[in-house]
Amino acid sequence: MPESQQRDLAKLVATLLGNAAPLRWFSAVLMLAPLLLLWGGKLQGWSELLSALLMVLFGLGGQYFGLRVALDAKLFAALAGEHSCERLDHSMQQLGWLKEEQAGRSMLQRAQGAQALLKRLFLCFAGQAAALMLLLVWRFFL
Template sequence: MATEMQLLTVASLLRRGRALDQLSSVLSLVALLIGLAPLLGIQAQPLTALFCALLLVLGLGQKYWALRVALDAELFQQLASRVDQLAVHTAELDQTLAQLKLQSAKPSTRSWEERSLGALRLLRQQALWLLAQLLLAVLIVLGLPWFSITG
């Protein structure tokens, strides 16, 4: 059985995903602004549009994982405040997630340790999508002189 401190620790770690999401949102916004620059009469090359589209796709992928991480962070936080009735709340949570089609309808037998590890895997997935987005942004900036992206 998970303790209040374990659940709070996982919730705290999962809340770090918000900072990752904010950085990704900034990168996506910059890509969107550069990608839409031709609408303002600024000449752009096709390679620019491709790189911006890739940055946006990576940003959307990161956003998907960020939403899942944020949901888990809130759930862990709420359950930590009710650790004395964790078994009852776990059953209610599983039933609700099944009704919303967010998990399979069969009863889950996962322990809270397994659930915690699963939630932290989601955070790692989010970080990997952000890392891919950052690497592409760095490659674009370093490649500017060779690709003449800015026109």
């Protein structure tokens, strides 16, 4: 892939990942809400506790993937600028963040990896939303 296309792809991925930042914050709110309910003694029964636990666990996953997505957004923005994949790989290897066999990936492979992180972030948020729905159903309809 020509270098100009690599930079265009990196810019596109950086923009896409950067737009996922609100999802991480919504996930944090959905993670803290059941903790506040638990602290206030508002959760009743094992079903509500289970829903709250699921919301917190999916929230922790969402925070992890959200941080990874935010980091990747900055890395892809750097790749869209003056930095090269080789320089990035070298720096990440020096920090111990990248194994030697992972170095040298193409921009397309990097973009696909970033897309997989974004999907995991979305799945964690969807899991939180589903657990919230369960909590509301158990609280108000059962």
